[in-house]
Amino acid sequence: xxxxxxxxxxxxxxxxxxxxxxxVLSSLLSAEAQVDLNDLFLQLNLESRFIxxxxxxxxKITTLYGKNAESTxxxxxITKVLSTIVALDHLNxxxxxxxxxxxxxLAGLTAAxxxxxxxxxxxxxxxxxxxxxxxxxSGADATNVxxxxxxxxxxxxxxxxxxxxxxxxMKNSQFVNVTGLYHEQHYSTAHDLNLLLAHALxxxxxxxxxxxMRYTTQPxxxxxxxxxxxxxxxxxxxxxxxxxxxxxxxxxxxxxxxxYNLSSYHQYYDKTILITTGDAYTPGSNLKDxxxxxxALLETSHEVVMIExxxxxxxxxxxxxxxxxxxxxxxxxxxSVEVSVIVDKDNLNMNISHPDRLEAPLEANxxxxxxxxxxxxxxxxxxxILTSSAYQRSNLLYFLAIFVQFVLNHRxxxxxxxxxxxxxxxxxxxxxxxxxxQRRKGKRKWKL
Numbered sequence: 001x002x003x004x005x006x007x008x009x010x011x012x013x014x015x016x017x018x019x020x021x022x023x024v025l026s027s028l029l030s031a032e033a034q035v036d037l038n039d040l041f042l043q044l045n046l047e048s049r050f051i052x053x054x055x056x057x058x059x060k061i062t063t064l065y066g067k068n069a070e071s072t073x074x075x076x077x078i079t080k081v082l083s084t085i086v087a088l089d090h091l092n093x094x095x096x097x098x099x100x101x102x103x104x105x106l107a108g109l110t111a112a113x114x115x116x117x118x119x120x121x122x123x124x125x126x127x128x129x130x131x132x133x134x135x136x137x138s139g140a141d142a143t144n145v146x147x148x149x150x151x152x153x154x155x156x157x158x159x160x161x162x163x164x165x166x167x168x169x170m171k172n173s174q175f176v177n178v179t180g181l182y183h184e185q186h187y188s189t190a191h192d193l194n195l196l197l198a199h200a201l202x203x204x205x206x207x208x209x210x211x212x213m214r215y216t217t218q219p220x221x222x223x224x225x226x227x228x229x230x231x232x233x234x235x236x237x238x239x240x241x242x243x244x245x246x247x248x249x250x251x252x253x254x255x256x257x258x259x260y261n262l263s264s265y266h267q268y269y270d271k272t273i274l275i276t277t278g279d280a281y282t283p284g285s286n287l288k289d290x291x292x293x294x295x296a297l298l299e300t301s302h303e304v305v306m307i308e309x310x311x312x313x314x315x316x317x318x319x320x321x322x323x324x325x326x327x328x329x330x331x332x333x334x335x336s337v338e339v340s341v342i343v344d345k346d347n348l349n350m351n352i353s354h355p356d357r358l359e360a361p362l363e364a365n366x367x368x369x370x371x372x373x374x375x376x377x378x379x380x381x382x383x384x385i386l387t388s389s390a391y392q393r394s395n396l397l398y399f400l401a402i403f404v405q406f407v408l409n410h411r412x413x414x415x416x417x418x419x420x421x422x423x424x425x426x427x428x429x430x431x432x433x434x435x436x437x438q439r440r441k442g443k444r445k446w447k448l
Contacts, residue, residue, distance in 0.1 A: 041065050044292045047285040048277035052190040053293055056272040061198050073278040075188040076253030077138040078263050079180030084134050085200045086164050087146045092205055095128040105144040112181055114140035117229060123222040132215045136229040140179040147178045154178050168199045182255045193276040197263045211249030240284030246294035262286035266294050269376045300341050306373050307335040313352050320360040320393045327358055329369055329385050337373050337380040349374045360393035
């Protein structure tokens with residue numbers, strides 16, 4: 001009794017304690033799910049010091065993993081992603097327009113040991129070729145030409161870069177040049193660079209260019225043959241003998257102060273995986289880190305339970321059974337599929353097929369439908385839906401249904417027969433009436 005009295009007097013405190021315990025338990029379960037993904041990356045022994053892994057789906061970017069992702073890094077030539085996307089904002093409909101390289105475009109690049117595409121003073125190139133020159137071989141010469149063409153000078157173009165970065169949401173980034181050469185005030189974060197890449201991939205021209213491994217320019221006033229531009233991803237993979245299985249495209253960056261950086265992407269059905277890493281210390285290790293991450297995400301699977309035992313999948317009308325109008329569609333065993341860790345239940349589709357109606361008799365375990373699980377157009381699993389029990393036919397309901405169907409199918413004939421019968425009855429009634437009337441008249445004459 002004392003316990004009941006205590007509960008009544010302190011029920012609000014008791015209920016608050018229960019909700020608190022439930023909240024803590026749910027938080028622990030959520031944290032455990034996140035730790036599992038963290039453990040997956042920790043096992044990869046990645047060399048890069050700065051890492052962010054994100055997924056873009058339905059124009060929404062979600063972070064899967066981060067390591068020092070908000071810490072400051074030097075972006076190096078990944079800066080040229082910003083430089084080219086700003087150029088595309090201004091020149092996307094002028095890609096075949098010709099531009100001539102000026103002496104100021106190349107000034108100081110050799111002394112700064114900047115990477116170049118190899119363009120020369122007086123050479124006339126299309127804007128398309130300049131963009132390829134900036135993205136593939138990471139040409140500072142091409143970036144400088146684009147900056148001068150759009151803003152009149154690199155100084156004014158830098159203002160456009162920072163405006164664009166602010167517009168994208170790169171809150172922890174600042175740019176003081178258009179090429180990525182080292183400057184203490186030229187910095188970003190792995191998170192910001194992933195935001196930049198996500199924005200750049202909204203431009204189809206950027207996607208095409210950044211995923212091209214080799215491109216040859218047209219012959220021009222300085223070259224009898226075009227110059228072949230190799231993507232730094234391609235040359236690094238070739239020189240370091242790295243097999244590229246997943247990296248679709250992106251941009252590398254290196255200066256002594258930054259180490260080996262890379263922003264890359266991979267398209268997986270309707271999802272785009274984005275990875276930015278920084279400060280790897282051996283040549284090619286940036287590519288290796290990205291390949292490891294893609295492989296872990298795409299080749300590590302988890303189980304998704306799509307259908308629980310007894311879960312209703314719908315109902316099908318049943319004919320000729322007393323007391324039963326519908327049969328429930330369900331499975332006796334759970335139906336689950338193995339999918340990549342970046343795929344969840346919301347990404348899967350379920351297709352249920354069954355007849356419009358069922359007719360008794362049906363034996364137990366009779367096939368009455370199928371259920372199939374798809375990821376996009378790929379069939380992952382299929383299961384037959386069976387009856388859980390036998391269904392006996394009621395002959396009365398069966399023959400009654402046949403009679404009703406016969407009537408419905410022969411309405412004109414039955415209506416005609418009915419009309420004839422009514423007519424016969426009316427004629428017979430009329431004949432009987434006339435006969436009776438004649439008899440009455442005969443009786444009256446006899447009396448007279």
